[in-house]
Amino acid sequence: MDFVKAGVEAIIEDEVTKRFLAEELPSWNLLTRTNKNYHYISLKVTILWGIGFFLRYFVFLPLRVTLLWLGVGWLIISNAAIGCLQNGPLKRWAYWHASLMSFCILARALSAVITYHNRENRAKGGGICVANHTSPIDVVMLASDNCYALIGQRQGGFLGLLQRGLARATSHIWFERCELKDRVLVTKRLKQHVEDPEKLPILIFPEGTCINNTSVMMFKKGSFDVGGTIYPVAIKYDPRFGDAFWDSSKQGYFHYLLMMMTSWAIVCDVWYLKPMTRKEGETAVKFANRVKSEIARKGGLVDLMWDGQLKRTNVKAEWKARQQEEYSRLIKLD
Amino acid sequence: MGNKSSLVLKPEEWEEIKQETGFTQNQISRLYGRFTSLDKMNTGTLGREDFLRIPELAINPLGDRIVHAFFSESLDGTINFRQFVRVLSRFRRIKESEKDKLNSREEKLRFAFRMYDLDDDDKISRDELLAVLHMLVGVDISEEQLASIADRTIMEADTDGDRLISFEEFCATLERTDIEEKMSIRFLH
Numbered sequence: 038m039d040f041v042k043a044g045v046e047a048i049i050e051d052e053v054t055k056r057f058l059a060e061e062l063p064s065w066n067l068l069t070r071t072n073k074n075y076h077y078i079s080l081k082v083t084i085l086w087g088i089g090f091f092l093r094y095f096v097f098l099p100l101r102v103t104l105l106w107l108g109v110g111w112l113i114i115s116n117a118a119i120g121c122l123q124n125g126p127l128k129r130w131a132y133w134h135a136s137l138m139s140f141c142i143l144a145r146a147l148s149a150v151i152t153y154h155n156r157e158n159r160a161k162g163g164g165i166c167v168a169n170h171t172s173p174i175d176v177v178m179l180a181s182d183n184c185y186a187l188i189g190q191r192q193g194g195f196l197g198l199l200q201r202g203l204a205r206a207t208s209h210i211w212f213e214r215c216e217l218k219d220r221v222l223v224t225k226r227l228k229q230h231v232e233d234p235e236k237l238p239i240l241i242f243p244e245g246t247c248i249n250n251t252s253v254m255m256f257k258k259g260s261f262d263v264g265g266t267i268y269p270v271a272i273k274y275d276p277r278f279g280d281a282f283w284d285s286s287k288q289g290y291f292h293y294l295l296m297m298m299t300s301w302a303i304v305c306d307v308w309y310l311k312p313m314t315r316k317e318g319e320t321a322v323k324f325a326n327r328v329k330s331e332i333a334r335k336g337g338l339v340d341l342m343w344d345g346q347l348k349r350t351n352v353k354a355e356w357k358a359r360q361q362e363e364y365s366r367l368i369k370l371d
Numbered sequence: 372m373g374n375k376s377s378l379v380l381k382p383e384e385w386e387e388i389k390q391e392t393g394f395t396q397n398q399i400s401r402l403y404g405r406f407t408s409l410d411k412m413n414t415g416t417l418g419r420e421d422f423l424r425i426p427e428l429a430i431n432p433l434g435d436r437i438v439h440a441f442f443s444e445s446l447d448g449t450i451n452f453r454q455f456v457r458v459l460s461r462f463r464r465i466k467e468s469e470k471d472k473l474n475s476r477e478e479k480l481r482f483a484f485r486m487y488d489l490d491d492d493d494k495i496s497r498d499e500l501l502a503v504l505h506m507l508v509g510v511d512i513s514e515e516q517l518a519s520i521a522d523r524t525i526m527e528a529d530t531d532g533d534r535l536i537s538f539e540e541f542c543a544t545l546e547r548t549d550i551e552e553k554m555s556i557r558f559l560h
Contacts, residue, residue, distance in 0.1 A: 039553070040507070041486060044437040045462055046556055047427035049405060054425055058408060347426050356430040361509030364432065 040364075052341060056252050057348045058284065093299045097148065101298040104146035112139035113202040120205030129235070132206050133184050140180040147294075148279070149303045151178055158309035159183045160238035160268035163231055165260055168270040169332055170242035171250040172283035173290075174297065175272055178305055185240035186210065186230060195290070208236055224263055231265040238268065243325065244345045249282040250274050252339035256329045258321040266312045269328050271336035275304040286348075308335045388453060392460035398558050402459065406452050416449035417441075432507045436486045443485070464555040477542075479554040484541050495536040497521055 115135035122128040144151065160166040160183060168175060173196070176187065188210040192200060203209055210226055230236050243256035250273065261267065274281040279300025283293050297303060310331055315324045333340035388399055407413075409421045422438045423429050431437070441450055441458050461478050485491070489499045500521045508517070528536045528544045536544075 040431055040433045041437060041483065042462075042553060042556065044428055044431045044434055045459070047425055047431065048422065048437070049402070049459065049556065049558070051425050051427045053427065054408070343426060356426075357432065357434075358509055360430055361432050361507065362511055365508040365511035 052252075052339075053343045053347055056248050056254065056341070058249060089301075093301070098299050101146050101148055104142055105294075105298070108139055108142035108146050109199070111135075111142060112199065115139060116202045116206040119207075128206075135206070136180065136184050137182075140177055143177050144181045147174055147177065147297050147303055148300060149174075149178060149181075149305065151181065151305055151307060153182050153307050153309070155309045156182070158268065158311055160185070160240075160270075160309075160312075162237060163234035164238045164266040164268050164312065165227070165231060165263065166238050166240045166268045166270055167243050167256070167260060167328060167332075168240070168272055169250075169253045169336065169338065170244045170247055171272065171274060172247050172281050172293070174281065174283075174303070175242065176240065178272060178307060179240060179270065182307070184237050186237040188212070188227075188239055188241055210239065220259060223259060227260065227263045231263055243329075246345040246348055247283050247285065248345055249284075250276070250338070252341050253329055253333040253336070254341050254343055254345040256325040258325045261315065261325040261328070262321040264315070266314055267324075267328060268312050269310040269332050271306075271308040271310065271332045271338075273306045273308075273336040273338070275306075278302045278304045281305070306336075310335055384453070388456055392456055393463060393466075394456065394460060394558070399456065401558075402456055403452060406455055414449075416451050417455065418449050432509070433486060433503075436503070436506070440482060440485055443491070462554060462556040463558065465551050476550055479550050480542050480545065481538065483545075483550075483554065484538050487536075487541075493538060495541070497525055497534065500524060500536075 115138075116132075119128060119131050119135060122131065166179070166185060168179065176185075179185065184207075186207065186209050187200075187203065189200075189212070191197065191211045191213055200209070200211055204211065208230065210230060212223070227239065230239060241260045243260050244254050245257050248254050279297065279302060281297070281303050283290075288296070313324075313328055313331070315321070319327075330340050332338070385396070385399065388394070389396070392399075394402070406417065409424070410417055411421065411424075419438050419442065422441065423434065428434045428437070441455065442448065444450070444454055461482050465475065484495070487495045487499055487503050489502060501517060504517045504521060525534060525536060528540050530540055530543070531537075
């Protein structure tokens with residue numbers, strides 16, 4: 038009977054699928070997009086909303102778009118120029134400054150207001166930085182304060198342009214989609230990069246997909262298998278000013294950027310946590326879960342065991358088997 | 372743009388649903404929002420796969436039976452919002468003042484009965500009971516043990532000696548169980 042109740046409760050509201058939708062706000066923040074059940078409140082509120090709309094679309098937006106072009110332009114030009122330099126300390130110094138500058142401009146273009154905490158724990162070369170993932174702009178948030186080597190799938194279009202630009206100036210790790218499935222290859226490339234202290238720390242999002250910033254989902258163990266120091270980072274966006282979550286099934290990337298640039302602001306807190314390393318005899322999975330709980334605790338997020346890939350695929354049969362085992366144990370005790 | 376739950380129900384339909392199910396306006400709105408978010412293809416109806424996409428339901432051993440309960444009134448394998456809400460209303464808590472609504476004790480018991488009655492013939496046979504036990508425990512308990520549990524259950528419940536459990540016998544067995552508590556869910560607002 039309890040199974041029946043639990044099942045119907047899951048139909049009404051479940052812990053997993055709601056993480057893949059934008060968070061519901063307790064009170065309206067004057068953005069139409071967060072107004073799920075529209076009912077007319079009063080003339081004053083509508084006027085306020087109208088003024089807000091005007092401000093956001095006709096004052097903020099043009100400013101931010103200009104900044105965006107500036108930022109992207111500078112990123113590409115500076116990276117191309119630095120790419121011509123010989124590998125060495127001068128190149129690294131130049132890259133550090135150019136990169137920070139371009140990402141700061143890009144962050145402003147997205148109307149970001151970022152507060153960094155515990156900056157002494159920032160990632161250093163030869164390590165891996167892990168963070169919870171809400172959207173691709175997480176990269177911009179983090180790269181405005183520290184330089185990272187990025188890892189990801191090779192994309193086409195606008196993002197691909199950026200990727201190629203970045204690759205000229207310093208080593209990033211870009212994969213073809215088919216390569217991503219080859220675990221051994223991925224681990225090898227990660228190891229190679231991590232063992233070189235001259236290289237920048239790699240930025241990885243172990244959830245593997247965008248979650249709506251109310252919870253942290255299962256961390257894939259691949260990055261925790263490589264060795265080296267892990268620098269955990271917790272990112273929490275304040276949903277009252279703008280929703281940073283990218284729902285890739287509902288919005289294209291440009292549409293998403295437009296939403297970002299017409300919000301009030303993207304306010305976020307970035308906590309740098311103390312570096313962690315794998316203990317003797319600790320499995321990669323346990324280590325991943327340990328790091329995940331730390332990040333969830335610091336960011337005030339719910340720590341879930343579920344896999345973020347459930348956004349696209351169905352649950353594996355073994356989870357059901359686990360439930361059945363539990364029940365058998367109950368009956369045997371009868 | 373975005374996921375605004377555009378209310379395509381007419382006002383008269385809202386009233387009818389309120390009358391039929393006893394939900395408040397807010398509760399119906401929320402359930403409608405939930406219905407549309409489960410309806411990934413935007414067809415206005417839900418199919419079985421839409422339900423089984425919910426991970427917590429998919430791993431529930433009785434998940435398939437629960438989904439089946441929603442589709443008992445469906446002709447083509449899909450349900451619309453009204454059918455969705457009607458089934459859910461059975462899990463509303465019983466209020467003192469209401470009588471003969473969809474969430475009465477009898478309706479709740481009938482929902483539970485349908486979990487076991489696989490062929491919808493209003494009787495639970497030994498085989499059906501065995502099949503449901505299989506769903507619940509998977510492979511961890513042996514056939515003989517499951518068979519003996521099934522036999523014992525039928526012996527205790529079957530009062531008219533036909534080796535089948537009818538709805539009345541089912542209700543009698545659960546007379547002392549607090550069905551209102553076990554089969555009621557708190558709906559928000």
